[in-house]
Amino acid sequence: MGRLSNKIIFSALLLFLLMPLFIQADVKFEPLTKYKSIQELIDAIAKWVYWTALALAPLMIIIGAFYLITASGDPDRVNTGRKIITWTIVGIAVVLLAASLIPVIKEILGAKK
DSSP, rough: HHHHHHHHHHHHHHHHTTTHHHHTOOOOOOGGGOOOHHHHHHHHHHHHHHHHHHHHHHHHHHHHHHHHHTOOOHHHHHHHHHHHHHHHHHHHHHHHHHHHHHHHHHHHHHHOO
């Protein structure tokens, strides 16, 4: 049962990562020379991390729920599922706090918008 669930999880992650190819999304990678300052580059990286984390969080919660549902009374799988869900929620909270603190820190330091 362990190998089958690992294969299912791997397949789901692979499908999720390849989703833009299947839906023919217009994914563009912009050159680094587009940014005029280090601050703009860091803002772009922070924005990318924010949206990537928000996109992966529901998938991780589904994986944790899958572990809980398929545990069949196995305490290790129940514990693993709970840890995945707990740390996903902690990760979402950290990302949201970090995103909300950036404007506050910029205001304190007097950065121009």
